[in-house]
Amino acid sequence: MLTHQLHITNSLSRKKEKFESIVPGRVGMYVCGPTVYGHPHLGHARPYITFDVFYRYLTHLGYKVRYVRNITDVGHLENDADSGEDKIAKKARLEQLEPMEIVELYTQKFHEAMHLLNNLPVNIEPRASGHIIEQIEMIKSIIANGWAYESKGSVYFDVVNYSKTHDYGKLSGRVIDELIAGAGNERRELEGQAEKRNPADFALWKKAAPEHIMRWPSPWGDGFPGWHIECSAMSTKYLGETFDIHGGGMDLLFPHHESEVAQSKGACGKAPVRYWMHNNMITINGQKMGKSLGNFINLEEFFTGSHKLLEQAYSPMTIRFFILQAHYRSPVDFSNEGLKAAEKGLSRLMNAAQTLRRLTSGASSTSDIPSLQKACYEAMDDDLNTAITLSHLFECARIINSVHAGTETITAADLELLKNFFTEFVFSILGLKEESVGGGSDIDALLQMILKVRTDAKANKDFSTSDKIRDELAAIGFKIKDEKSGTSWTRE
RNA sequence: GGUCCUGUGGCCGAGUGGCUAGGCAGAGCUCUGCAAAAGCUUGUACAGCGGUUCGAAUCCGCUCGGGACCUCCA
The missing domain is CATH 1.20.120.640 (Anticodon-binding domain of a subclass of class I aminoacyl-tRNA synthetases)
Structure with missing residues (x-):
């Protein structure tokens, strides 16, 4: 529907921009999905409802949309004393379950919540663990292009070198010098810093410690992918090197999305996303x-x-x-x-x-x-x-x-x-739905019969009977309304 | 400390340089056997202090709040 002038705020420019898809009539949209190591909470509801509505609206306007939302089931590190241990592995150990059992449980919980919130299923829901090969291939490309280096079994993105010719920080409004300087005085001691050429570098691949359960073989030894690479690899695979929309929470702007841009440019030489959209927090x-x-x-x-x-x-x-x-x-x-x-x-x-x-x-x-x-x-x-x-x-x-x-x-x-x-x-x-609608034709027929008795009682001025019916129906969850056109009922 | 965002009537929450947000709650009225629902009427808000302007809650500055991010944390 070209008559519409859809405008969306692009985080890249921080301005409202007219939306034009790369391929006319088609839209590729990627939204960062959940890390499935715990129950879905309120914070998850906002981005997925927001982008569900956007998906619905684009579809309504006549676009054929491919909506991709990942499930992160590997790679995130726990930032506490057990540094280096995979979040999912940690939870698994605590509950004596296999990591993939945890992933499965909370993936199902997530799906249930999405269903209840009336979010439509996405078109592709790739899992990070199912795309290790793609991630490794992408890392190899980045290394081949000179934007990453191996260090003691891990691979890091060379932010400083990259930023000499690229605008690292553009999306999130960071200035590379400030990142390097570490302006704050409360900076955390980060695990693995010694392996990096520069503190601003981020991991593409991490070497797995011996006790680390989730691990995969790679050209650099056994390990697991860095946090940001999965989204780059999977969005490229399913939506192409450059696609229309990438969405997520504002908290992901830096470093996650900034790094995604760098990884994609580092691997393919192209900016991955036309419109970045970010929802605010709760x-x-x-x-x-x-x-x-x-x-x-x-x-x-x-x-x-x-x-x-x-x-x-x-x-x-x-x-x-x-x-x-x-x-x-x-x-x-x-x-x-x-x-x-x-x-x-x-x-x-x-x-x-x-x-x-x-x-x-x-x-x-x-x-x-x-x-x-x-x-x-x-x-x-x-x-x-x-x-x-x-x-x-x-x-x-x-x-x-x-x-x-x-x-x-x-x-x-x-x-x-x-x-x-x-x-x-x-x-x-908007994807709203009626939650307490009727209870099927049998119940409606039954209610109609009861209400007819009550209407007759009212006609006979037998208000004690009519009120009794109303009260008792209310007690079991049926609310009734007397209107000019008759009596209607709803469930509480 | 740095970057960015934000402060609206009792509550939640839009928006714009001058003209109505909307929802919830409250008040009055109408309808009704009574309820419920609904309709009508009603509220005159834009953190504070300066500045720009014919005119600012809307632009600028400062002050005071709140928030996000600042390298592996949705």
Whole structure:
């Protein structure tokens, strides 16, 4: 759909840029996936919801998208006393499980969470452990091009040499001299520093200590890949040497994404990505979310309410809605108040969607429906502004309710249009869904029968019976509403 | 210490040099047997101090908060 002027903020330029895909009609998108060594938590929800919506929107616009999101199951080092030990290996030892058992368990947990959040499956979900060969080949290319060197069984990227002719630091806004100087006075003693020619160099391949469980043979001896190389190798394999979009959290800008750029340029001589997109972080009650503060909340704990900071359970759609109410480049603060407000707002939107299905048209329209549709598109085209999109959808909800209440009218043509785009935006693009809908035709038939008895009681002014039915239905989770057109029910 | 981002009404959260965000909560009214839902009305915010401007919450500077990253840490 070339009529749309989709603009997105490119981290490379820090400006909104018009989006144009490399191959017309097709988009290649890579998003950094999770390291599967623990339960998926709130921090995971944001990037994957954000890029899921982007994926949905691009698809809606008519692009054929290949969405690649990796599973990191090797290579990350633990930055504590057990330095050098693979994160996954460490967890495995603690739980007496095989490393790949851990990987499998948490990969499944991750998939479950993504499913509950209504994130569509990605097209390719490559695992780092399944692409060791590709990573080794890429490292060999980088060495052959003179941008990396071997040192005691490990391979390091030669940042200083590379930066003489390349703009290392452009993406993340770093200045190489400052990195080298180590400006801070609280710099950590990093493992392996002695092997490096320069502190700014980063590992492409690490030699495995004898006790290291996850290891693979390589031209440089047994070891495991560095943190950054997997994304470079896998994105190149599935999307090509240069592709359209690379997404991830802002915390990955440096060093992860900066290093990816350097690795790809070092191997292929080309910039790997046209548009870098980064979502902002999540805080809880105004505080940074972090392990040290003990305010990391797993998604499962949100869904069940089983965390001491949570006053109640929050459904996956409540989480999704809350995240979409903020722009993806703004920090978002999770609080019980905010989540409760989101829960009610979402419910208002979902009720409107239901009401819309049984809306009837009139002779004229009191609202400008085509303009609202246009406004929704404009908001999405403006750097994926889901907050504004939602505000327009709430305006739609107001109109739907007003028409239903009889204070406004809508023509058949406008009603058709409204049904189409409201449904499209709410469900297909934003990926929201109704969570507590009916319980099948049997239950509906049963409810209709009970409600008929109640309606008869009301007609006979037997309000004690009608209220009793209402109360008892409420007690088992069915909420009913008396409307002009009859009585309707929903599940709590 | 460095780089970058950020500070909006009771709460969450958009946005723009002058004109309405939106949601939640609150108040009043309407509808209703009562509820619920819904509709209408209502709030006059933009951290502080200077500056630029006819005009700034929106641009600039400083101050004070908050945050991310600073080499293997989503």
